[in-house]
Amino acid sequence: MSARITVSDLAAVYQMPGGDTLPALGPVSFHIEAGSFVCILGPSGCGKSTLIRLLAGIQRPSRGQAFLNDQSITQPARRVGLMFQDANLMPWRTVLDNLVLPLEVAGVPKSERLAAARALLPALGLADFEAAYPGELSGGMAQRVALGRVLIQKPDALLLDEPFGALDAMTRERISLDLLDMWERQRQTVLMVTHDIHEAVLLADRVLVFSRRPGRIAADIRVSLPRPRRLEDTYGALFGQIAGQVRAAISQA
Amino acid sequence: MTVWMEEGKRYCAVLRVVLVLCTWDGVSLRTSFRLCLVMMPCCSAVRTTGFLIMQLNAFPKSLTRPLALPQIGRRPLRRLGRRLTPLLALALVLLGWQVVVLLEVYPAFIIPSPAAVLEKAVTVVGDGRLWLHASTTLAAVLAGLGVGVLAALVLGYAIAKSSLLDAVLSPLVVALQSTPVVAYAPLLIIWFGSGLTSKIVTGALIVFFPMLINTVVGIRGVPSELRDLMRAMQATRWQTFIKLEVPAAMPVLFSGLKISATLAVIGAVVGEFVSANAGLGFLINLARSQYDTPLVIVAVLTLTVMARLLYGLASLVERRALAWQSRARRD
Numbered sequence: 001m002s003a004r005i006t007v008s009d010l011a012a013v014y015q016m017p018g019g020d021t022l023p024a025l026g027p028v029s030f031h032i033e034a035g036s037f038v039c040i041l042g043p044s045g046c047g048k049s050t051l052i053r054l055l056a057g058i059q060r061p062s063r064g065q066a067f068l069n070d071q072s073i074t075q076p077a078r079r080v081g082l083m084f085q086d087a088n089l090m091p092w093r094t095v096l097d098n099l100v101l102p103l104e105v106a107g108v109p110k111s112e113r114l115a116a117a118r119a120l121l122p123a124l125g126l127a128d129f130e131a132a133y134p135g136e137l138s139g140g141m142a143q144r145v146a147l148g149r150v151l152i153q154k155p156d157a158l159l160l161d162e163p164f165g166a167l168d169a170m171t172r173e174r175i176s177l178d179l180l181d182m183w184e185r186q187r188q189t190v191l192m193v194t195h196d197i198h199e200a201v202l203l204a205d206r207v208l209v210f211s212r213r214p215g216r217i218a219a220d221i222r223v224s225l226p227r228p229r230r231l232e233d234t235y236g237a238l239f240g241q242i243a244g245q246v247r248a249a250i251s252q253a
Numbered sequence: 254m255t256v257w258m259e260e261g262k263r264y265c266a267v268l269r270v271v272l273v274l275c276t277w278d279g280v281s282l283r284t285s286f287r288l289c290l291v292m293m294p295c296c297s298a299v300r301t302t303g304f305l306i307m308q309l310n311a312f313p314k315s316l317t318r319p320l321a322l323p324q325i326g327r328r329p330l331r332r333l334g335r336r337l338t339p340l341l342a343l344a345l346v347l348l349g350w351q352v353v354v355l356l357e358v359y360p361a362f363i364i365p366s367p368a369a370v371l372e373k374a375v376t377v378v379g380d381g382r383l384w385l386h387a388s389t390t391l392a393a394v395l396a397g398l399g400v401g402v403l404a405a406l407v408l409g410y411a412i413a414k415s416s417l418l419d420a421v422l423s424p425l426v427v428a429l430q431s432t433p434v435v436a437y438a439p440l441l442i443i444w445f446g447s448g449l450t451s452k453i454v455t456g457a458l459i460v461f462f463p464m465l466i467n468t469v470v471g472i473r474g475v476p477s478e479l480r481d482l483m484r485a486m487q488a489t490r491w492q493t494f495i496k497l498e499v500p501a502a503m504p505v506l507f508s509g510l511k512i513s514a515t516l517a518v519i520g521a522v523v524g525e526f527v528s529a530n531a532g533l534g535f536l537i538n539l540a541r542s543q544y545d546t547p548l549v550i551v552a553v554l555t556l557t558v559m560a561r562l563l564y565g566l567a568s569l570v571e572r573r574a575l576a577w578q579s580r581a582r583r584d
Contacts, residue, residue: 077487080485082485088478088479090497092500106486
């Protein structure tokens with residue numbers, strides 16, 4: 001199951017302490033087909049994170065609406081998985097207990113949620129770490145747990161806000177390929193914010209380039225690379241061409 | 254080595270000045286000089302022994318870093334040294350005490366000998382008096398601690414969550430805390446009688462404030478990212494409380510509990526000082542009025558042990574409950 005996301009005339013304005021208003025986002029309108037992988041690129045402070053929060057239903061828009069399938073987003077929904085740059089694990093819970101948290105909150109019986117978590121561990125590369133505490137994990141491992149915590153809910157859509165932004169290049173590449181692998185199998189709709197052109201082109205079907213604040217869509221670039229994709233694809237001519245196109249759009253934005 | 258000896262000498266010189274000043278009144282210069290002559294070798298002996306133990310501990314490292322202080326290590330010898338050092342300090346105190354007694358600087362009813370205190374301790378343990386008073390105090394301490402901590406947890410949570418309650422209650426709480434508990438203890442006796450209740454109330458009041466502050470800080474310190482996470486999972490208020498707020502605030506709550514555990518003892522004793530017919534505070538007052546100084550010391554030491562045990566118990570529970578912290582730090 002995957003969901004389509006429709007954003008219509010969506011805007012966010014922040015109230016500043018002096019009574020001024022700071023337009024952060026939009027208004028933007030776009031549509032994401034069910035099961036597609038879309039990356040958002042843009043300068044910092046262009047409202048990318050705000051967009052994610054609006055779509056996740058943890059912040060209200062100042063204007064416009066967003067829809068999941070045909071339902072207006074007004075509050076958080078379980079079928080939407082949300083992940084940030086920081087893993088935000090609970091340091092007092094082991095890897096396994098962190099993974100099962102969403103199911104625990106949803107009231108899934110214990111044996112069922114443990115089975116679900118254990119089934120996820122190998123694909124996440126965490127097989128030997130279920131009893132470890134977050135403080136004992138590297139940044140990459142912690143982020144894998146966070147990813148697992150999102151996936152365990154079997155969401156219809158994933159909202160990822162620079163999920164690998166704090167990781168080193170090597171770890172980042174490996175974990176994004178793992179994400180790609182898992183996505184190939186599940187085909188949830190993914191909306192991912194990143195500031196890495198390489199990562200965006202490698203993962204996405206479509207790259208949305210945002211302009212400076214208040215963020216609007218400056219370019220909508222289709223990535224026509226065949227799937228499943230491999231790291232080797234990034235050395236091809238087509239990859240280079242698309243990446244160049246994205247880079248040009250960013251510098252004009 | 255010479256550095257340590259130098260320090261030892263300096264230490265003795267300071268001690269001599271202190272002793273001379275202390276004994277200026279009523280004691281001849283000759284006596285204090287005699288005292289210094291006894292104390293100086295004692296001090297340097299203790300210092301040298303301590304130094305030798307430290308050298309022994311730091312031996313492998315001392316080859317490269319001769320003056321480095323011993324590190325906390327896992328080697329049994331080092332651990333033994335660490336354990337011995339406080340005992341050494343205790344022995345020093347007892348030794349000093351005995352020396353003062355032997356020199357007869359003060360009459361025995363002002364400074365009784367360690368042996369006399371021990372003898373008194375054996376007597377009051379034997380006839381059950383110590384247990385009677387200690388258990389009375391302990392009951393007040395535990396009840397005061399329980400009531401105070403519970404009230405602080407409930408009110409602290411409410412203040413942390415509601416800015417209205419914060420605005421209404423915080424000034425009152427601060428005013429209450431700014432008044433010394435000794436000052437309003439008599440009032441509490443008038444209201445609650447000289448029985449157990451008034452001691453529980455004084456204990457609870459003295460425990461309340463630090464525990465309240467820690468609760469507020471702990472709950473407000475819950476990372477907003479984790480709150481967002483719970484919200485995104487559509488967690489209920491109860492789930493957010495029990496799965497996020499309580500465990501996240503736990504480390505701060507435990508440091509509050511440790512402070513409170515020792516404060517509760519003070520609270521109960523303050524209450525007993527003002528008016529009581531049993532308890533260690535009452536015993537101290539009684540013994541003082543009869544110039545039974547050994548009994549005063551026994552009662553004081555019992556209080557020390559009681560407070561220390563409560564603190565140790567709280568630490569033990571803390572270490573069990575927050576095992577994840579030490580696990581995480583190890584790597």
